[in-house]
Amino acid sequence: MVYGNGSEVMHRVQEAMSRVAKAQYLLFTSIYELEAQTIDGLKEKLQIPIYSIGPAIPYFKLRDKLSPIIHNNEPNYVEWLDSQPKASVLYISQGSFLSVSSAQLDKIVAGVIDSGVRYLWVTRGEVARFKGGGDDNMGFVLPWCDQLMVLGILVTLWVELDERRPICRCSNAYFPQILGSSAKSKSIVDDWKIGLRVKREEGVESLVTRDEIAKLVRRFMDLENEEGKELRRRAKNIKEICRRAVAEGGSSQTDIDGFIKDILQC
Numbered sequence: 195m196v197y198g199n200g201s202e203v204m205h206r207v208q209e210a211m212s213r214v215a216k217a218q219y220l221l222f223t224s225i226y227e228l229e230a231q232t233i234d235g236l237k238e239k240l241q242i243p244i245y246s247i248g249p250a251i252p253y254f255k256l257r258d259k260l261s262p263i264i265h266n267n268e269p270n271y272v273e274w275l276d277s278q279p280k281a282s283v284l285y286i287s288q289g290s291f292l293s294v295s296s297a298q299l300d301k302i303v304a305g306v307i308d309s310g311v312r313y314l315w316v317t318r319g320e321v322a323r324f325k326g327g328g329d330d331n332m333g334f335v336l337p338w339c340d341q342l343m344v345l346g347i348l349v350t351l352w353v354e355l356d357e358r359r360p361i362c363r364c365s366n367a368y369f370p371q372i373l374g375s376s377a378k379s380k381s382i383v384d385d386w387k388i389g390l391r392v393k394r395e396e397g398v399e400s401l402v403t404r405d406e407i408a409k410l411v412r413r414f415m416d417l418e419n420e421e422g423k424e425l426r427r428r429a430k431n432i433k434e435i436c437r438r439a440v441a442e443g444g445s446s447q448t449d450i451d452g453f454i455k456d457i458l459q460c
Contacts, residue, residue, distance in 0.1 A: 305407025
């Protein structure tokens with residue numbers, strides 16, 4: 195993973211790419227059907243086997259009857275989610291590696307509260323930011339949750355505040371933070387068309403205002419909005435592509451088998 199700005203980043207990228215020629219294989223935790231043009235281009239340029247084995251999470255082993263892990267004295271967020279109207283909850287993951295600035299986070303919190311939507315917000319050490327704002331019954335803030343369970347059951351919208359890739363059936367608002375995030379943002383917004391790009395205003399730290407956040411959230415959560423309906427339809431298609439890729443005979447399963455065979459022949 196490469197992060198930073200300017201020439202420092204470019205140097206790191208060039209250094210990383212120079213090592214590719216020494217590799218025996220390249221493995222991507224992506225799905226061929228989602229990035230076929232890029233993967234085919236690399237296969238033409240490089241003289242080593244390239245395998246796409248994503249998604250690298252146990253999402254497809256979930257079953258509706260599985261119960262999430264709830265620790266002692268921890269509020270039961272699943273019960274809270276189950277008590278909310280269908281498709282009404284905004285899920286926000288703040289990210290554990292690299293998140294937005296403190297000033298931007300304040301505006302995001304204020305914007306989400308101003309929007310009036312229900313939300314489940316996973317954040318570490320930032321709970322105090324939510325005190326005294328909005329209706330406590332509209333939001334649930336906690337340091338950790340069973341993300342696969344939550345995303346696999348009833349999430350409408352996933353707002354990522356770091357660089358992770360969406361896998362489940364949910365639309366996205368995206369804040370690119372590191373090199374690679376901008377490329378993923380392009381895929382999500384321009385190629386797959388399952389998300390909206392958060393526009394930053396010119397000025398100090400290019401902060402997105404609380405009003406812009408509130409408007410964006412309302413757009414996503416409006417179930418009668420044609421734009422939102424189309425985003426959800428495309429996201430559902432992405433979900434099915436992921437399922438087919440890991441099924442028997444799917445592209446990811448085939449590449450995993452091929453990689454194992456190559457290793458055994460070494």
